[in-house]
Amino acid sequence: MDVYLQQLTQQLVNGLTLGSIYALIAIGYTMVYGILFMLNFAHGEVYMIGGFAGWWALHLLSRNNVPIMNAAIVISLMLIIAMGVSGLLGMTIERFAYRPLRKAPRMNLLLSALGVSIFLQNMVLTYQGAEIRFFHVSSLIPESIRVFHIGNVVFSFMRILVIFITFMLMALLTVMVKKTKVGKAMRATAQDTEAAAFMGVDVDRIIVFVFLIGSALGGAAGTLVGLLFTQVDYYVGFQAGLKGFTAAVLGGIGNIFGAMMGGIILGLVEALATTFFSAAYKDVVAFVILILVLIFRPWGLMGEKVPEKV
Amino acid sequence: MDTNLTKSELSKKNKLIFYVVIGVVLACAPHIMPNNYWLRIYTMSGLYVMLALGLNVVAGFAGLLDLGYVAFFGIGGYMFAFLSSSQFNIHLPFPLVLPIAAFITMGFGFALGSTSMRLKGDYLAIVTLAFAQIFKLLLLNLDRPINITGGVNGIFNFDPINLFGFKIISPVAYSYLIWFSAIVVVLGSFRIKRSRYGRGWEAIREDELAAEVMGINTIWMKLMAFAGGAFIAGATGALFASFQDSVFPNNFDFPQLVIAYCMVILGGLGNIVGVILGAVLLSILPEFLREYGAYRMMSYGLILIVLMALRPQGIMGEIGFLVRGRKEPDKDEAGLLKASTDLYYDEKERMLGADRKRYSKGAHVILELRDVTQNFGGLIAVNNLSLRLFEREILSIIGPNGSGKTTMFNLISGIYPPSSGHISVEGSGLTGLKPHQVVKAGIARTFQNLRLFSKMTVLDNAKVAQFCRTKSGPLSILFHLPLHRQEEAQTERRAKEILGLFGARLTGYRFDQKAIFLSFANRRRLEIARAISTNAKVLMLDEPSAGMNPQETLEITNFIKTLRDVYGYTIVLIEHKLNVVKTISDRVIALDYGRKIAEGTYEEVANNEKVIQAYLGRKRH
Numbered sequence: 001m002d003v004y005l006q007q008l009t010q011q012l013v014n015g016l017t018l019g020s021i022y023a024l025i026a027i028g029y030t031m032v033y034g035i036l037f038m039l040n041f042a043h044g045e046v047y048m049i050g051g052f053a054g055w056w057a058l059h060l061l062s063r064n065n066v067p068i069m070n071a072a073i074v075i076s077l078m079l080i081i082a083m084g085v086s087g088l089l090g091m092t093i094e095r096f097a098y099r100p101l102r103k104a105p106r107m108n109l110l111l112s113a114l115g116v117s118i119f120l121q122n123m124v125l126t127y128q129g130a131e132i133r134f135f136h137v138s139s140l141i142p143e144s145i146r147v148f149h150i151g152n153v154v155f156s157f158m159r160i161l162v163i164f165i166t167f168m169l170m171a172l173l174t175v176m177v178k179k180t181k182v183g184k185a186m187r188a189t190a191q192d193t194e195a196a197a198f199m200g201v202d203v204d205r206i207i208v209f210v211f212l213i214g215s216a217l218g219g220a221a222g223t224l225v226g227l228l229f230t231q232v233d234y235y236v237g238f239q240a241g242l243k244g245f246t247a248a249v250l251g252g253i254g255n256i257f258g259a260m261m262g263g264i265i266l267g268l269v270e271a272l273a274t275t276f277f278s279a280a281y282k283d284v285v286a287f288v289i290l291i292l293v294l295i296f297r298p299w300g301l302m303g304e305k306v307p308e309k310v
Numbered sequence: 311m312d313t314n315l316t317k318s319e320l321s322k323k324n325k326l327i328f329y330v331v332i333g334v335v336l337a338c339a340p341h342i343m344p345n346n347y348w349l350r351i352y353t354m355s356g357l358y359v360m361l362a363l364g365l366n367v368v369a370g371f372a373g374l375l376d377l378g379y380v381a382f383f384g385i386g387g388y389m390f391a392f393l394s395s396s397q398f399n400i401h402l403p404f405p406l407v408l409p410i411a412a413f414i415t416m417g418f419g420f421a422l423g424s425t426s427m428r429l430k431g432d433y434l435a436i437v438t439l440a441f442a443q444i445f446k447l448l449l450l451n452l453d454r455p456i457n458i459t460g461g462v463n464g465i466f467n468f469d470p471i472n473l474f475g476f477k478i479i480s481p482v483a484y485s486y487l488i489w490f491s492a493i494v495v496v497l498g499s500f501r502i503k504r505s506r507y508g509r510g511w512e513a514i515r516e517d518e519l520a521a522e523v524m525g526i527n528t529i530w531m532k533l534m535a536f537a538g539g540a541f542i543a544g545a546t547g548a549l550f551a552s553f554q555d556s557v558f559p560n561n562f563d564f565p566q567l568v569i570a571y572c573m574v575i576l577g578g579l580g581n582i583v584g585v586i587l588g589a590v591l592l593s594i595l596p597e598f599l600r601e602y603g604a605y606r607m608m609s610y611g612l613i614l615i616v617l618m619a620l621r622p623q624g625i626m627g628e629i630g631f632l633v634r635g636r637k638e639p640d641k642d643e644a645g646l647l648k649a650s651t652d653l654y655y656d657e658k659e660r661m662l663g664a665d666r667k668r669y670s671k672g673a674h675v676i677l678e679l680r681d682v683t684q685n686f687g688g689l690i691a692v693n694n695l696s697l698r699l700f701e702r703e704i705l706s707i708i709g710p711n712g713s714g715k716t717t718m719f720n721l722i723s724g725i726y727p728p729s730s731g732h733i734s735v736e737g738s739g740l741t742g743l744k745p746h747q748v749v750k751a752g753i754a755r756t757f758q759n760l761r762l763f764s765k766m767t768v769l770d771n772a773k774v775a776q777f778c779r780t781k782s783g784p785l786s787i788l789f790h791l792p793l794h795r796q797e798e799a800q801t802e803r804r805a806k807e808i809l810g811l812f813g814a815r816l817t818g819y820r821f822d823q824k825a826i827f828l829s830f831a832n833r834r835r836l837e838i839a840r841a842i843s844t845n846a847k848v849l850m851l852d853e854p855s856a857g858m859n860p861q862e863t864l865e866i867t868n869f870i871k872t873l874r875d876v877y878g879y880t881i882v883l884i885e886h887k888l889n890v891v892k893t894i895s896d897r898v899i900a901l902d903y904g905r906k907i908a909e910g911t912y913e914e915v916a917n918n919e920k921v922i923q924a925y926l927g928r929k930r931h
Contacts (some may be wrong), residue, residue: 037432097618115618121611294433
């Protein structure tokens with residue numbers, strides 16, 4: 001029994017880590033959906049490319065798998081580069097694949113997003129190959145603090161670091177959305193694009209900005225997952241994208257705070273599913289939850305129901 | 311008349327030649343393939359034609375973004391694997407396995423489609439995608455604890471197909487079998503597209519709400535689209551499994567879905583010929599790019615992006631010389647420009663012929679609202695409204711903007727149920743019915759902001775409204791049974807008759823014109839024609855003269871009056887132009903803040919203190 005409880009606590013910590021990463025991905029979906037009412041299918045690939053960018057950063061900053069600088073600087077640089085690459089990628093996608101379709105039926109937009117996703121995934125496959133890239137993180141953190149114990153539960157330093165970074169990023173985003181001028185403009189655009197435009201908000205720039213922020217967070221998530229699970233390949237974006245979307249839906253799509261909560265809930269649920277079922281079926285559980293939520297509470301666990309306008 | 315006859319004979323002859331050519335090509339093709347490799351591609355392209363046409367039913371005809379479609383393909387394949395291999399030691403004959411696979415897959419399609427009752431657009435796409443993911447995860451993991459799917463290793467070594475003594479083993483035999491099935495699917499697609507089902511789906515794709523309000527059971531039709539697509543995918547999957555002699559989870563993964571979508575979109579959603587060409591093209595083209603293998607999926611992605619941005623209607627859509635019989639707008643047979651007012655006066659006398667029987671307001675209550683209230687989360691749009699509509703009456707509803715007029719129409723037509731109160735038509739309750747049931751009960755409406763099916767032709771707009779009066783099902787349509795043929799003829803006649811009510815404005819070459827190309831006034835007319843075409847007794851017209859010039863307003867006013875006087879319709883209209891109201895109303899009701907503030911003849915209402923206040927504001931004392 002004690003072993004079981006210990007395992008459960010362990011899984012809850014794992015769930016929280018994974019959940020905070022899902023939350024980062026979910027934010028990108030939710031922000032774009034809030035303004036354009038579109039499902040940015042390519043977001044998973046943006047995350048994946050963020051992971052690759054982080055890998056390259058680490059690779060270039062290492063000699064013989066040992067970083068050439070202070071580990072803190074290396075991790076910061078990895079994150080900055082990943083966020084930069086993903087952010088730019090998100091802006092480019094918006095410019096070329098979505099903006100020409102802004103007035104087109106929603107189905108066209110979704111299919112275009114699907115096209116972007118396929119394109120990016122296979123572009124990475126073409127130029128980076130199908131093999132898994134490993135993050136050599138072992139030398140980043142000194143042996144002495146790599147894991148520590150509280151009671152019988154083992155905590156890895158990297159997990160704590162990842163949770164810390166994700167919560168920092170989410171706090172920064174919240175402050176930006178709530179307190180800054182551009183945040184106010186974003187909220188206005190999400191409520192009513194036309195009215196915001198009439199009030200002098202440059203809607204195009206806000207949309208670009210939203211893609212930049214959302215994609216940068218997705219890129220950060222990609223690199224954080226790399227630090228945590230030490231690998232990335234061209235196919236990880238698809239699953240991660242679906243999970244991120246599930247999290248966004250759980251929290252009520254369009255709602256940034258909801259996306260954060262949705263991510264953490266999803267992470268915890270998956271951790272529990274791993275404990276009680278088996279790891280093979282944790283994804284099945286996640287998708288079943290997604291289907292059930294969409295059918296019975298499409299406005300999310302936290303969102304409010306808005307009547308459809310006729 | 312003579313020229314028409316020879317024309318149709320000619321096209322019949324052309325058609326025959328066309329069929330013969332297709333037949334000869336299909337008969338020879340397997341034998342002229344340079345090698346087995348190309349024969350295999352030829353056969354695969356037949357499978358892709360089927361797969362794409364199945365997807366075309368869901369995504370093309372009905373416009374439902376089904377991202378779980380590939381799972382149906384897989385279910386068909388694995389069904390075949392289960393039923394004719396040593397996996398479970400079941401060895402059923404192929405003529406039995408094929409229908410079982412198709413029907414079981416259809417069942418899954420029905421189940422997945424039932425989520426579309428509650429979900430639309432992106433959400434539906436995501437649910438279907440999650441379904442496909444679950445399916446794939448199950449395929450991968452159901453090899454333990456008991457081996458069902460074989461996991462990553464799949465299932466292989468199937469019984470050879472035995473069709474009533476003919477063994478299908480050689481690649482040539484397979485190519486015949488698969489292309490024969492493809493032809494069956496093609497013919498079925500054409501038949502269903504030109505039927506009430508095809509029109510119903512098209513209407514749903516264009517504007518789901520308008521389709522429901524025009525009498526189409528949208529939920530059922532969406533289910534049918536899912537089921538139909540799944541049926542085809544299931545059969546295709548079974549054939550594919552047999553052809554490959556193995557099934558693996560990877561055969562039914564996301565890339566296959568993307569390929570199928572690319573085919574459908576390249577051909578143009580809903581465009582059968584286009585989709586066939588798209589499927590053949592995308593089956594063959596990548597073979598020429600084989601040296602650049604890795605770029606193949608990348609190019610599929612690019613195809614989607616570029617097509618969506620530049621040609622969302624596909625390669626085949628709207629190409630000039632392919633669109634048959636397009637004529638110059640507003641010109642008659644002699645090529646002279648016809649003024650619409652001339653057309654109107656041509657018809658006016660015939661319409662108002664003196665020897666016709668005249669109808670007027672009766673004493674029988676046809677529609678009744680009792681204490682109806684609609685509360686939109688605190689905003690009371692309609693407040694305790696009661697009214698009676700008499701047989702063959704023209705009742706006008708007036709009131710300032712936001713007074714609840716359109717909400718009242720929405721409540722009657724069942725778009726949302728009232729918060730409280732009761733609505734009944736000829737004594738039987740209407741409250742809580744779905745819009746298509748309200749239409750069936752005999753009440754049809756138009757929309758203030760025009761909701762025509764703008765990419766459908768004028769004639770199809772009128773035909774689609776007959777949906778709720780016809781009942782031929784898929785079997786009847788696919789096999790051209792008498793019921794279907796008779797109903798089609800009836801629908802066509804009735805639609806033309808109703809469009810003819812507007813003189814020559816919506817007839818002749820206009821039958822085949824898309825609604826979007828009509829002038830604004832003609833679009834308003836077509837909305838009324840569409841409402842009439844539902845065989846309704848009560849017509850609810852929401853601002854029928856909005857946006858019309860004085861001449862057109864006069865004309866539509868007379869027309870509405872004619873509808874009652876000559877044809878005996880009961881009419882409720884919302885109208886802002888008071889001279890229209892004055893000319894035709896038997897009775898006028900004024901609303902303000904959702905309440906009835908006045909009722910009576912035009913003069914009574916127009917001079918009512920409260921009405922004047924509502925429009926002009928309170929007098930200063």
